[in-house]
Each structure stands twice: as structure tokens, then as C-alpha cells.
Amino acid sequence: MPGRRRCAARGPENEAAKPERLAEKGAAQGAATPLRGKPQRRDRGTVPAASGTPAKTPSTLGRPPPLALGPASGAKWPSKPPATPRSAPRSSASPPESGAGTSSATSDNVKVVIRIRPARPEEEAAGSACVQQRSGQVLEADGPGHERRRRDELHYDAVLGADAAQDDVFQLVGLPVVEHCMSGLNASIFAYGQTGSGKTHTMTGMLSNADQRGLAPRIFDALFARIAQEETRLGREKLRYSVRCTYLEIYREELTDLLRPAGPPLALRLDAARGAFVDGLEERDIFNSDDAMALIRCGSEHRRSAATAMNADSSRSHAVLACQVESMRREDSGLASVRSSRLYLVDLAGSERVRASGAGGAQLRETCAINSSLTTLGRVIAELVEAQRRGAAARHHVPYRDSRLTFLLQDCLGGNARTVIVAAVSPAAEHAGETRSTLEFAARAKCIRNRAVVNRDTRGSADALRGQLACLERELELARSESRGPLLEELAAAQADADRERAAASAASEEAATVRVDAARAAVDARRHRKEAARWEGHAFALQLERDALVAAMVRAAGAGTAAAAAESPLELAQRLGAERAAAVEGIAAEQSARRAAEDRAAAAESHSSGLEQALEAAERRAEAAREQAARLAARERQLRGAYKDIQSIMASLPPPTPRSTPREGAPPAPWHALTSPGSSAAAWESSAGEASSSGDPSAL
């Protein structure tokens, strides 16, 4: 039977109990065959004992080690993959850059959580499990296709075993998402997997049973608790939140409003400010978690479902629960700073093998439509990963437009959002192929990089904006008149100083070079004179010896009376030698004084040269300081020009002044939404990723 609305399947006798029971998809359905009225699977002892303390499930195949998801660590992603218990070949089917088991993921990468559903008794009886949790991030799965006998170890951001409670999933996936919404970040959670693997159980769960409620109701509970906390802390006149929701169904590429299912099919449109949106979708204001619960219940009732061979209450459509959270904080200036975030909770229809589903006729066409839409999703993810691998420069077509689902949710896949994919898998050996393909899809999705930024806007009354503009204009004028002229003069003076210092430095360096040459010359002269003096000293010493010998000879001749025989009288000889010696002594003295003079000259030249070098260094230091001053002044000038441009663009974007209207006396204050223009927030979103962290976003997503 093709998809029919859940409420339509109920008989009139059940009308009163309908909403509750209809929302509890799966609670009334037991197993893989469409046996309505069978005991609930939870009643067979698979229900965790209490929130946050997963009970051990007797039916769990291949009991995994306990998951590190206590209340304290619940909201955190395990920081890195734990050491694997043993080395195992990585799946050949996993793309090498898939991120499964690698540490390349950044905080904005799509996060992937694998949730293994408990085995049903007949699945347990049938034999070994095709997938087993090994640790908080590691699982072991059968190899693909013909390699099924091989076991591969695969790594993900988190792996939740069959005994993980609904609260564990919320602590790990839901809680961070609530914090994103509070801080102005877009977020999304996708539930993906084979039919009957537990997607709806994870996203919606059993609304009447507190322990068994899924992510959506828990997220709204936590969101409204946080809103109340923040509004109380700052006071509602300062800070207010508003929450609006839509609930959409995509069935065979047709869009239906789950809050108004009788309406005509809706159209998907693209708008420069809002991006992709569904025209005419009912948007409901939600004020507390009861409102949210009523909305979830209403949407779940109207979602199309059918009994198939794989799931007694199988969802036949994709359900997209969207929530817009907006916070407006009033500043003393009269302006209001607005943060808005969009949350998408997407419960995808389950993939199924046509043969295994036992579908025929209309249901077969439905199954084909579901599979084709999921194939497009897979293609979008594969192309996106490839595009991101190639880098921004390479143009790569990502086929978002090929399905309504991917077109509507393109921001969640590679855009401005933090995204988590919960991939639900069945442990049954007979589903090994589907489980493996879900795991591979998840490994690919893990490589997608998103760029989430805080969505901020500033709004205010026209008067407040005009006042702000006037202030800015005054500041600009002041900056122009007070700072610009003197600054330019200062800049010119600093530049002239720098030029002067540079010229002085180069003259000093030239002079130093000349002095250095003079000093070298004087040193050469001094050496020459030293040599000459040594030569004269040697000469004087020789003459001294000669004279001494002659005096001795003269004394001998006088004694022997032969003085007359001498050609030159001893007196004459002594006089000549005395004169020669005096001349030699004079020569020595002259040489010594010349040498001293040369040495003095050399020393003077040396000291002059070192003085010049010091002067040169000082001049270079002064020139450097002047250059830095000039650079500082140029930067300041650029800063002023930037501020001027900013103010000009703000002025250009302002509406022309309208005549001021005086409020009537006693008239009520403007409503909260009067300050905002619908849809304008997306257009004016100006944000920064750095803000996300500075806003105290505690999540580790």
C-alpha cells in the first residue's frame, strides 16, 4: 500500500487516542513483518532502564564495551579516536580521504554518529551481527559485497551501540545543537539509514514515554529551558527570544505542509535574502515546550507511512522540522542587536532494496522515488567532497538542484550550518549490504566541511539609526578636521626628517671611507719611517765601531812615534769621524721624529674614523626611527580612510528620512516585532566565525 497519512489509517473508534498513538511510530509495531498489534519491541526488555544510564540489552549482538557518554561528557565529542584494540585492514570501499579514522576533520566538518539498533529476536536467532560497536568511536563491520567475510574496523565521530539510551543520543547530538541555536549558529541533524533502522525512533521517538522521547522533543525542552534562563538573567525588557517552526514533508518530490496537509502542494523558491525556501509554508510561533510537542505530534500524525515487509510503520517521505530562533537584545543606544539561527531536524525516508521490501505497484513506485531521492543526496555529498578536495579555485558542479531535499537544505551540506548526521544501522546479518552502504555514505559525509558563522544583525527605529548616523558623521568630520591635517603635516615632516637623516648618514659613510684610506696611508708611511730609522741606527753603530778602532790606532801610533807617517792626522780623523757620527745621530733623530709624526697621524686618522663610524651608526638609528614613524602615520591615514568609507556605506544603505510622527498620547508601545522587518535578517546577516567561539559556545561540534 503506498504512503498514507498516519491519522487516516486509524479507525473512528480510536479517534480520541489518535494523536498520541500516531506519533509513537514504531511503538505499536514489532518487527520486520507488518504485524500490527504485536507487542511493542520495547516491552521485550530492550528499553534502557533510565535516562542517562543505558541498560544492558540481553538481546544485543556482540556486546560492545560501555560507551563514554556519561552526563558530564555527554555533550562533548570524543576528542580523537581511541587506540584501536587491534590492527585491522581499513575498508577498501571507504574513500582514503573519507575521514573515517583520520584526524583531518575540523570543528566545522559534518559530524557523523553511527547508531546501531538493537537486534530483534528473529535477527538474533538468525546468526552473527554484521556490525558491532568496538568503542565510543570505532565499530567493526562486514566487508562489502563479495568481501563480506572480511571484517573492517571503521572510525566515526561517535558510535552508539544497541544499548545507548535516547538521552545518550540527546546529550551527544542534541545538547550542542541547542547551544548553537542560543548563540546564533545554524544547525541541522539528519537521520539517515535503511528502512527500519531506527531513524524516526532517534529523531522523534515515543512522545508519551519520557524515557523514549527522541531528539526533537528533547531539543525543544532544553531550548526553552535555556531561553527562560537567559531571559531571566538579563531581564525580558533587555533580551527576548522568539521561536518559529515549520514542518514539511517531501513525498515523491512533492512538498506538503505537515501542519496544514489539506492545502495544495507547495513550491520551492529561491530568494537572494532568504536562500531556498518553501512558499506558503505555515510558520507557527512556539512559546514553550508544550507548543513544540503539539507541533511535533501534529506533524507526525500527518506524515505518510505504510506497512512494508521491512518496517510495519515505515515513513514514506522525508520530514523536515525547521525552527527559527531569534534573540533581540536592546542596547542603551536604542539599537537592538539580533541573533538568529535556523535549526533543521531531518528524518529521511529509509532506503530499501526493492526485492527485500516486497513492494509492488504504487508502493514500488514510492520505493523507487525514495531511493532515487537518497541517491541524489549521496551524489551531492560525493560531489561536494570532491569539490572541497579540489579547492575553491576548481569549479565543480554540485547537483543540489537535482532534488527538492538537497536544494532546500543546501546550507546544511557545505554551507552556513553545523551539521550532524545520525546514521542508523541494523545489526542483522541479512541487512549487511544496506548497513555497509550506510556506513560508507556516513564516511563520505564526514569529509564535508561547513562554514558556520554567527548570524547577527543590528536593528532599530529610524530615529535611532538616524541618530547613530549623525554621530558617525560628526565623528568623521572631527577626524577629518582635527586629525587629518596635522597628521598629514606630521607625516610630511617625518618623511623630510627621514630623508635628511638618510643623506647625513650617506655623507658620514663616505667621509668614513676617505678617513679609513688616509689612516691606511699613514700606517704605511709610519712603517717606512720605522725601517729608515733602523737603517740609520745600524749606520751610526758601524761608524761608532770605526771611530773606536781609529782612536785605538791613533793612540798606538802616537806611542810608537810614527804619527808623522800617517796620511791623515789622528786629530783630523777623529774630527771627521765625530762629524760623521753627529750627522748619523741627526739622521736618526730626524727619522725618529718623522716616524712619531706618521704614527701620530695614523692614530689621529684612526680615532677620526671611529668617531665617524659612531656618528654613522647614530644617523642610521635615527633614519630607522624616522622610517617607522612614517609607516605608522601612513597606517593611521589608511585607517581613517577605511572608517570614512564604512560610514559612507552605512549612510548609503539608510532609507531617506521620513517625517517624524508623534505617537498618540497613551498609545501602547510598539510591539516586539515592529522593530524587525520579516525576512530582513537573512539579508543583513553579518557574522564572524570567531564570534561563535567568543560567544561562549560550549559545544564541541
Ligand SMILES: Nc1ncnc2c1ncn2[C@@H]1O[C@H](COP(=O)(O)OP(=O)(O)OP(=O)(O)O)[C@@H](O)[C@H]1O
Ligand atoms: N535504538 C532503538 N532502540 C529500540 N527500538 C528501536 C531502536 N531503533 C529502532 N527501534 C525500533 O525499530 C522499529 C523501526 O524503527 P523506525 O521506525 O524508527 O525506523 P526508520 O528507520 O524510521 O524506518 P523507515 O525508514 O521505514 O521509516 C521501531 O519499532 C522502533 O521503535
